[in-house]
Amino acid sequence: MSRIDGRTPDQLRPITIERGWSKHAEGSVLVSYGDTKVLCTASVTEGVPRWRKGSGEGWVTAEYAMLPRATNTRGDRESVRGKIGGRTHEISRLIGRSLRAVVDHRALAENTIVLDCDVLQADGGTRTAAITGAYVALVDAVAWAREKKLLRAKGQPITGGVSAVSVGIIGGVPMLDLCYEEDVRAETDMNIVCTADGRFVEVQGTAEGAPFDRDLLNQLLDLGTLGCAELDEIQRKALEGLEG
Amino acid sequence: MSRIDGRTPDQLRPITIERGWSKHAEGSVLVSYGDTKVLCTASVTEGVPRWRKGSGEGWVTAEYAMLPRATNTRGDRESVRGKIGGRTHEISRLIGRSLRAVVDHRALAENTIVLDCDVLQADGGTRTAAITGAYVALVDAVAWAREKKLLRAKGQPITGGVSAVSVGIIGGVPMLDLCYEEDVRAETDMNIVCTADGRFVEVQGTAEGAPFDRDLLNQLLDLGTLGCAELDEIQRKALEGLEG
Amino acid sequence: MSRIDGRTPDQLRPITIERGWSKHAEGSVLVSYGDTKVLCTASVTEGVPRWRKGSGEGWVTAEYAMLPRATNTRGDRESVRGKIGGRTHEISRLIGRSLRAVVDHRALAENTIVLDCDVLQADGGTRTAAITGAYVALVDAVAWAREKKLLRAKGQPITGGVSAVSVGIIGGVPMLDLCYEEDVRAETDMNIVCTADGRFVEVQGTAEGAPFDRDLLNQLLDLGTLGCAELDEIQRKALEGLEG
Amino acid sequence: MSRIDGRTPDQLRPITIERGWSKHAEGSVLVSYGDTKVLCTASVTEGVPRWRKGSGEGWVTAEYAMLPRATNTRGDRESVRGKIGGRTHEISRLIGRSLRAVVDHRALAENTIVLDCDVLQADGGTRTAAITGAYVALVDAVAWAREKKLLRAKGQPITGGVSAVSVGIIGGVPMLDLCYEEDVRAETDMNIVCTADGRFVEVQGTAEGAPFDRDLLNQLLDLGTLGCAELDEIQRKALEGLEG
């Protein structure tokens, strides 16, 4: 059974990670999952939010947004509406949690890194692309901070890799890395965030149509784990040559 | 190994579901999971949101909120701050999706049911209590709508039961239905929403500390499925005697 | 002449005051005036707002709100609309002023007590029930603060009791403690806040229909004073046994 | 006993009502109570708010605001803060209710009149000046509407005069029409809104310091009633020559 875009069910879309996209940010990546393009910038600032001051620990957080015409029909700007929608909030929080899972905040010292993930073009899987790209931007930002002697002498702020991918069931078949057209047809949609050693950071499965049973859930978890392993490899290649 | 409150790892807190709590709402439930108390009201209105008009289908949605002193320290009101926080948005969306998974919107005809889930007292598991309670309020509201002849003559708007419970790993041990103190110590926190026949509507697992492996994930899913089966039983008893 | 619910014109609805409703708040009361139910919590925090710092005086303030389905038809949440309505503002201010009238801020030392009055079910008189209940919650919170040694050694932060009741003219007859159905029919509506010794803290009378003359005003004041005296008695009984 | 500005306790400040202040509005008045200056404009638009459509009745409403430097120290603009404060809300509602008490909405037909009361300079009593001035602007606007044939042929949209004044107790002495310095010293502050025939539309008394007893309340009501009678006279003179 072939997919809309000719892929096999367990095949990722073409993935590209372009580092150093922005001249200003301490880390920046343009990540593509097929036609989904997300600009991820990592901004380092000394100091931490008020509630964390004096803790000796840093903070990593994320903000996700879409350009109004990233999608097929133009959406209103959240700045114009004057409030952030539930979906934006939810995804920003997911990205932040996913990255913090591989951060040693003590080694970061009292510095803050904000990951801005702006979707320039959307074709499904924007949140997973954002996590995968933001990780690479974060690594670059940490390297920058090390060079500026902002970090603790000992310890490694990043404890391992993290990447994310969507999986879903379409016509009863589990498929990896859904594009938008597949996403809208999926009976079940799951986002999986894994560390480089194959453990889970987040598992979020939602029955869009009929509820799913344990067997299908297992197939989705298998597929997602494989996808993340592949993405981890792509991240490593993108980062090769970096002097950590 | 015994828990903070003396429960065994696979034991729910005392669960109560008090129907008909409010004199105004078409369905209303005060649900308790131990010290967590959530008031769930179901409001039926004729008509649907603009984007759904003319579809012949109804709509079910949910809004979750906490009273400012539901928690140990007082939180600012979201109405005073002038915006809804990310956590509130996320939970409202989760409750709405969970209930829609057991709703046949066509049978509902062009009516809207809003589930308001207001946490009067919080002690962990507020979103899962809200789902479990809101389901019962929804059943009552649908019965009311049937009596008022608002529904289609044929079909059943509610296709089955739905309930939710949290599970987590504390000190390496999977535990069911975490209270607040357990929740803050949990290495992994998962919310599971199941239908009455044991299939999944939502699975949301988050590594708060170390990432979790497949084996732990499986244990959590087992535990959550058992918990939901028990909750389904409690919902049924609460609803007994209802003339659907 | 008998009223909708069988009361005599000068009769209060059944009033209940349930202390210690919440496990978290320093003072908490579920107050009922018939079917009107308001949860009043008193939260003590050390320190005062910026404009009062260094004054050596504390601060007492209040926030009033309604759950969306406290009323017969569901109202939009003010948090969702992103702003607080005029009515909510007005009532919050009234409750705060009423309680401050019986507070010695100096004896309170630089502590803040916030009274949250959330209407769980509305059937007329929500603001007056909120004042009567909040007073009891405040007394409990002050007792808690005394035990925690937060107060000045000398002095008594609460200088006397305060309670409130609505009165109105329906069909030319002055009536005490209007329920919702009476409230909408009332030609004149007045809220009266009295101290335990029968003096006035607030008198707010509004001609809903025809303007009212001095004679009717006097009858309303008489009736309201009597009602508050009765409420004061109920408050005392609820507080009996408290170790001030 | 003489007052700060040399008046006797029962003396109004110099009151002026300047009609036709604005070239655009259908009615406009610059009203002064001593140094308090309020610009009141009445804007007539055909049609009514959605909730009143088809009722055959009009609507009168009011909005009150202060210029940022109307007061002794500059206040932030509510437009800049992005929300309207409680005091503003409360006063806008009071003005609207007071004017509606003398309006026959049926005679107005389905037209809306908005009274904008903007305080150009504040020296106590801004809300009472606003009511007194807005009434005159409203009369002019109704005359304009009559000329434009917007009203019902029969009936008189304005059923009588309305004016307002503050009274308060300073050093135990009841005084009429408080200026700002008196207002801050007042133990009790009351705003009284009366019709031209001496009946009450609103009575709002607040104990700023000690609660007040019935006797003082009566003295304040006496004084306020006298003040309104005098204001009614001033309004009449300002309106003389008008072809109603």
Add this chain to the structure above:
Amino acid sequence: MSRIDGRTPDQLRPITIERGWSKHAEGSVLVSYGDTKVLCTASVTEGVPRWRKGSGEGWVTAEYAMLPRATNTRGDRESVRGKIGGRTHEISRLIGRSLRAVVDHRALAENTIVLDCDVLQADGGTRTAAITGAYVALVDAVAWAREKKLLRAKGQPITGGVSAVSVGIIGGVPMLDLCYEEDVRAETDMNIVCTADGRFVEVQGTAEGAPFDRDLLNQLLDLGTLGCAELDEIQRKALEGLEG
């Protein structure tokens, strides 16, 4: 060729500048350009915004607003809508920049002066009237600050005069100081802000209809420069007698 109101193309409307309009503000001016009336108040506060602290320099800023019925049809209040419109923002910024162009912030010491420009009646040219009036209010406020010994002993905070006027092309003819009716018909609309010595602070030209060529631009600049020279004269006369 005669204009709507009988002026010649290079003639200003009657300009009046009434100083000391408000009893509270450190400087205050009611400026009229024909029927356009703007109340400009200057408020002095010690201290500067956070970002300027410790710089040894002061800050001058401006806020512009319109009363809702300043115009022919009533506009919604920005405070009610909860946000400031683009036009308001743009004009506030223009006024602030224009005044800062003649301010020596060092001589001002760490004091802030806010210019509030509230349009009481609008008939075209409100932003230019605001600049011209605000300058005079600013001069008065600086004189007040000098008397209070808030300024540096040496130096002059105001380095020269500034005034503004609109020019436009109507029916191919350049005209000075457009009233509203002319403004809506203008093919090109330009606002010119000049110092007393005839140099430019701001030049903002907009083609409302057809783009304009260099020759017309030159004619507009000539006309605007002449207008500002005349306004400068009027400002001087208004300020005469002031002990700087």
Add this chain to the structure above:
Amino acid sequence: MSRIDGRTPDQLRPITIERGWSKHAEGSVLVSYGDTKVLCTASVTEGVPRWRKGSGEGWVTAEYAMLPRATNTRGDRESVRGKIGGRTHEISRLIGRSLRAVVDHRALAENTIVLDCDVLQADGGTRTAAITGAYVALVDAVAWAREKKLLRAKGQPITGGVSAVSVGIIGGVPMLDLCYEEDVRAETDMNIVCTADGRFVEVQGTAEGAPFDRDLLNQLLDLGTLGCAELDEIQRKALEGLEG
């Protein structure tokens, strides 16, 4: 005299215009002025805003925004702050006006085109780059609309080219197309928007430091006109091959 980046005073930065950047938008351009990169998308929707309905005319409008890390230090998102800043408003309005100057709204029929100009990387001149790029996106969007038969059969919605450039005076020397470092040092800053035939659509000059005289103004206008002529050429080349 050589510039920071080695250009001559009358030399533009390298300008690139990449059409068809987005797969979703009807017109899309990534425009670069040196390191300034702006993504301009043109979205066509049938219908016009309410106030224009039934006019038979279309509408062109623009929204400008910056990604949070487009600049050297991260700025807060306007969506998170809940309001749009003055600068954003001002620039959005400028872009909209500039494009409407070359649009025949009648030929566009009742269609709306929104130009979204999102700054991905900022290095001075973002508003001018946005105008130049948005024009090209607009041309593509109109071509798309023609193909979809949305336009009037007769008439050409775009009446000519439009482009924009900044000019400024640094160290007394007029310079073309300022980069960020030059912009902050400029004594005078001017943005010029010209049509392809060299006439002016907007001229906005601001004295950042000392006011500027007529002679300098003339030099800036000369320089800006030349720059726009060059930009017009670059736009034409980018559009070559388009079947209008």
